[in-house]
Amino acid sequence: xxxxxxxxxxxxxxxxxxxxxxxxxxxxxxxxxxxxxxxxxxxxxxxxxxxxxxxxxxxxxxxxxxxxxxxxxxxxxxxxxxxxxxxxxxxxxxxxxxxxxxxxxxxxxxxxxxxxxxxxxxxxxxxxxxxxxxxxxxxxxxxxxxxxxxxxxxxxxxxxxxxxxxxxxxxxxxxxxxxxxxxxxxxxxxxxxxxxxxxxxxxxxxxxxxxxxxxxxxxxxxxxxxxxxxxxxxxxxxxxxxxxxxxxxxxxxx
Numbered sequence: 001x002x003x004x005x006x007x008x009x010x011x012x013x014x015x016x017x018x019x020x021x022x023x024x025x026x027x028x029x030x031x032x033x034x035x036x037x038x039x040x041x042x043x044x045x046x047x048x049x050x051x052x053x054x055x056x057x058x059x060x061x062x063x064x065x066x067x068x069x070x071x072x073x074x075x076x077x078x079x080x081x082x083x084x085x086x087x088x089x090x091x092x093x094x095x096x097x098x099x100x101x102x103x104x105x106x107x108x109x110x111x112x113x114x115x116x117x118x119x120x121x122x123x124x125x126x127x128x129x130x131x132x133x134x135x136x137x138x139x140x141x142x143x144x145x146x147x148x149x150x151x152x153x154x155x156x157x158x159x160x161x162x163x164x165x166x167x168x169x170x171x172x173x174x175x176x177x178x179x180x181x182x183x184x185x186x187x188x189x190x191x192x193x194x195x196x197x198x199x200x201x202x203x204x205x206x207x208x209x210x211x212x213x214x215x216x217x218x219x220x221x222x223x224x225x226x227x228x229x230x231x232x233x234x235x236x237x238x239x240x241x242x243x244x245x246x247x248x249x250x251x252x253x254x
Contacts, residue, residue: 001143001162002041002253003187006049006059008246009033010193010202010226011079013055023227030232030247034059035079036169036191036224040162046141048072050160050167056083063249067094070140073102074169075157076109084114088127097130101140103158107131134158148181150174153201165189165254169224172201179215187254188217189246191224195235205229212243221246 014033015024023031035053042048046069060066068090074080087098100110111118116126137146148159150171159168164186171191174182182188190211193202202224212220223246229235236245
């Protein structure tokens, strides 16, 4: 299987509109981050998208991707779902509904946010989705997917585990009951919004490094990165061995 980071930035993306800090004005492409999203390619070639934010269209175009077989949604915040409408060309070409797997609460929010996708009499050009509730581990195509419930401030959201890799974004705490799912992985992906100032809804760097000691993955990649974390290469050089910053278009084979 393969995971490709389509985006590794926060809800504002990097650069941030109107910001002139060294990160936002850097010519290094690793300092330019679309909103967080990842694309799983299964062993049989099926494409499973994790989250569809406002950059979905450009993420697909810049990565030369032309189809999605299913979508996993971590939660309902706009930077993770609002790009669903841009799946219309994929739906028109295949003449199939896009499969969406998410918590039931998230599914209800999708219906509210995109009512035209669920109307009995759709207007021409409307997208169409087929919602599936996640309530535990499930098989999708040739992949076993284990949801990992984490806390995003007071909101319970999902991360996802595939084989020896887990992808977690927007977390501020991991309940004890979920910790064992994340121990001794080959690859662990965790959100890390900035270096020092505590954030109520996201891990910061000291918290992530403490989790690295507890969970002991072979490699840890940080995503959902803001411009406050610093210049990509400078931060990368300061990190412990086997801890790395993700960047857009980075691919992991697992």
